[in-house]
Amino acid sequence: MTDSIDLVSDTDAETGKSGTRDPTPTPRVSGRPRVTGGTPNDANKVIIDFKDVDVYYGDFHAVDSVTVPVREKEITAFIGPSGCGKSTVLRSINRMNDLIESARVEGTITYHGVDLYAPGVDPVEVRRHIGMVFQKPNPFPKSIYENIAFGPKIAGFKGNMDDLVEESLLRAALWNEVKDRLTETALALSGGQQQRLCIARAIATSPDVLLMDEPASALDPIATLRIEDLMYELKQDYTIIIVTHNMQQAARVSDRTAFFSVDVNEGRRTGRLVEFTETAKIFTSPQQRETEDYITGRFG
Amino acid sequence: MTQPLTIEGLVGDRKRRRRERRVKSLFVLAGLVSIAISVAIVVSLAGEAWSFLSQVELSELFTVGWFPRRGLFDIPTLLIATTIIAGIGMIVAIPLGLGTASYLAEYATPRARRWLKPTIEVLAGIPSVVLGFWALTFISPEVVSRIFTSAKPFTMMAAGLGVGVLITPLVATVSEDAMRSVPRELREASYGLGADRATTVRRVVFPAALSGIVASMILALSRAIGETMIVFMAAGAVGGALRTWDPLDPGQTMTAAIASLATGSDQVAGEGLAFQSLFFVGLLLFLITLALNSVSNRFVRKYREQY
Numbered sequence: 001m002t003d004s005i006d007l008v009s010d011t012d013a014e015t016g017k018s019g020t021r022d023p024t025p026t027p028r029v030s031g032r033p034r035v036t037g038g039t040p041n042d043a044n045k046v047i048i049d050f051k052d053v054d055v056y057y058g059d060f061h062a063v064d065s066v067t068v069p070v071r072e073k074e075i076t077a078f079i080g081p082s083g084c085g086k087s088t089v090l091r092s093i094n095r096m097n098d099l100i101e102s103a104r105v106e107g108t109i110t111y112h113g114v115d116l117y118a119p120g121v122d123p124v125e126v127r128r129h130i131g132m133v134f135q136k137p138n139p140f141p142k143s144i145y146e147n148i149a150f151g152p153k154i155a156g157f158k159g160n161m162d163d164l165v166e167e168s169l170l171r172a173a174l175w176n177e178v179k180d181r182l183t184e185t186a187l188a189l190s191g192g193q194q195q196r197l198c199i200a201r202a203i204a205t206s207p208d209v210l211l212m213d214e215p216a217s218a219l220d221p222i223a224t225l226r227i228e229d230l231m232y233e234l235k236q237d238y239t240i241i242i243v244t245h246n247m248q249q250a251a252r253v254s255d256r257t258a259f260f261s262v263d264v265n266e267g268r269r270t271g272r273l274v275e276f277t278e279t280a281k282i283f284t285s286p287q288q289r290e291t292e293d294y295i296t297g298r299f300g
Numbered sequence: 301m302t303q304p305l306t307i308e309g310l311v312g313d314r315k316r317r318r319r320e321r322r323v324k325s326l327f328v329l330a331g332l333v334s335i336a337i338s339v340a341i342v343v344s345l346a347g348e349a350w351s352f353l354s355q356v357e358l359s360e361l362f363t364v365g366w367f368p369r370r371g372l373f374d375i376p377t378l379l380i381a382t383t384i385i386a387g388i389g390m391i392v393a394i395p396l397g398l399g400t401a402s403y404l405a406e407y408a409t410p411r412a413r414r415w416l417k418p419t420i421e422v423l424a425g426i427p428s429v430v431l432g433f434w435a436l437t438f439i440s441p442e443v444v445s446r447i448f449t450s451a452k453p454f455t456m457m458a459a460g461l462g463v464g465v466l467i468t469p470l471v472a473t474v475s476e477d478a479m480r481s482v483p484r485e486l487r488e489a490s491y492g493l494g495a496d497r498a499t500t501v502r503r504v505v506f507p508a509a510l511s512g513i514v515a516s517m518i519l520a521l522s523r524a525i526g527e528t529m530i531v532f533m534a535a536g537a538v539g540g541a542l543r544t545w546d547p548l549d550p551g552q553t554m555t556a557a558i559a560s561l562a563t564g565s566d567q568v569a570g571e572g573l574a575f576q577s578l579f580f581v582g583l584l585l586f587l588i589t590l591a592l593n594s595v596s597n598r599f600v601r602k603y604r605e606q607y
Contacts, residue, residue, distance in 0.1 A: 094492065096488065096491065096492065099487075099488075099491060101409060101410070124494050124495070124496045125494070127491065127492055127493065127494040128493075128494035131492065131493070132488075132492035134485060134488060134489065134492070136485055138483075138485035138486060138488065138489040139489075140486060140489065140490075140504060140508075141486075141507075141508055142507070150490075150493060150495075150503070151493035151494060151495075154493070154494065154495050154499050154503070155494060198489070201489075201493065202492070202493070205493055205494060
């Protein structure tokens with residue numbers, strides 16, 4: 001439990017790491033595993049720990065008192081109706097909320113036991129350990145190769161860039177589709193390919209946590225399944241937190257699920273954690289009435 | 301239920317269609333007039349310029365300086381002075397303008413931006429005659445003469461700095477617009493990968509906004525080349541200029557040459573070649589600006605990162 005993760009320093013301890021990982025999984029096109037409920041294991045250690053986290057924008061209370069332990073090499077899903085703050089909570093992990101001037105986080109979020117909001121913690125360093133995939137595929141208007149190389153380059157990667165690009169694309173199950181056109185613009189790829197490229201790009205900086213903010217909501221069902229397959233593969237090496245408004249998706253891919261709801265108070269919406277437990281339990285025997293209403297489609 | 305629909309019901313109002321035609325022809329007329337004016341300008345320029353070229357000795361176009369009333373029409377003098385002054389202007393405006401644009405688009409808090417942007421737009425609205433006067437009474441004695449003690453009271457340096465001040469807001473505002481229109485998603489992608497602000501600006505925002513940034517520079521360069529008043533007031537050499545590459549000398553640009561010859565005091569009308577040389581210089585100026593525009597268009601099409 002005493003992994004010393006140095007979020008303050010500028011030096012990059014990550015670079016050599018990517019080569020030591022398992023050989024890449026072979027991409028599968030069909031036969032998506034039935035993972036309903038996932039494989040939560042309480043022996044997995046807690047890697048990100050929310051304790052009474054509140055998020056404010058100015059004096060607007062966006063999210064109220066969230067306590068969620070996220071375990072290593074599991075997929076944790078955040079579900080809930082629009083405006084319930086699930087994305088806000090996700091973005092408070094890699095401090096993307098810092099980009100919004102008035103945003104403020106109270107409570108503690110720890111990562112390997114380090115308080116992510118302690119003074120001196122550099123958000124730039126945090127984001128090199130905690131990668132992110134966004135709702136809309138957002139490749140840079142550059143070549144496929146440059147997209148992958150972007151993160152490692154700015155982190156001062158000294159190894160073989162070609163190998164790193166290949167490995168990242170292999171892991172994201174995209175290599176076979178793009179290996180002959182690495183120098184072409186990434187914008188020529190389909191939406192699903194672009195999203196896998198964004199996943200490959202996030203992997204290339206060797207993070208150990210991947211945040212996914214509704215990664216499949218802009219994709220068609222087949223592309224969505226491929227992303228879900230990929231998440232299942234990536235779970236071997238990464239801790240994944242996914243925000244989704246698609247309950248089936250949460251049921252299919254995640255090990256544990258946090259259900260958020262929203263209280264409307266004088267027109268202002270404050271998100272709140274209702275229930276957090278193993279995915280199988282939350283979908284079969286939710287403890288809260290609100291959760292049950294939501295997952296059975298009576299509300300939300 | 302209303303009456304069943306017949307073909308008469310779809311014919312519509314004849315008056316309305318007539319009005320439509322009238323309005324359309326009005327707009328066509330407006331378009332034609334502006335085209336006609338442009339053509340007229342080019343034709344009159346070209347005609348007089350041709351008559352100048354057919355009368356002047358070729359050797360008179362390459363001499364020691366531009367003294368049209370003495371029959372010395374050294375075109376390089378004007379081109380060099382134009383290049384020097386526009387060049388100094390761009391050297392001032394590019395870093396200052398791009399820096400301002402980057403600050404406004406990427407760093408400034410919304411509140412700072414609310415104050416700064418209008419201020420810069422006010423600066424863009426200062427009449428160039430005011431800047432010319434300022435270049436003459438402030439830049440020249442307080443800046444140029446202090447740094448370069450050998451400088452004369454009228455220098456191309458002072459005029460160039462004045463032009464730089466003039467075009468900086470242009471670079472800043474057009475570039476800032478281009479940078480701000482880069483989608484937020486691209487910035488987030490960059491920050492999400494652990495890039496800091498400086499890296500994001502340099503490697504993501506700049507390349508994506510490149511077409512707009514280059515457009516702003518070409519626009520600024522056209523403006524610098526076409527700028528008359530500042531140069532006329534601050535660069536000296538109103539009666540003519542010797543060919544020189546030294547920015548601390550007085551100089552006469554193409555625009556200033558036209559202005560000084562065409563102002564009432566010089567009474568050049570009817571003075572034969574001196575008068576006609578104006579048209580030649582004017583045509584040259586027109587062609588240079590035209591070339592700049594088409595180069596920039598091609599550049600922008602070729603190199604922009606489409607998002």
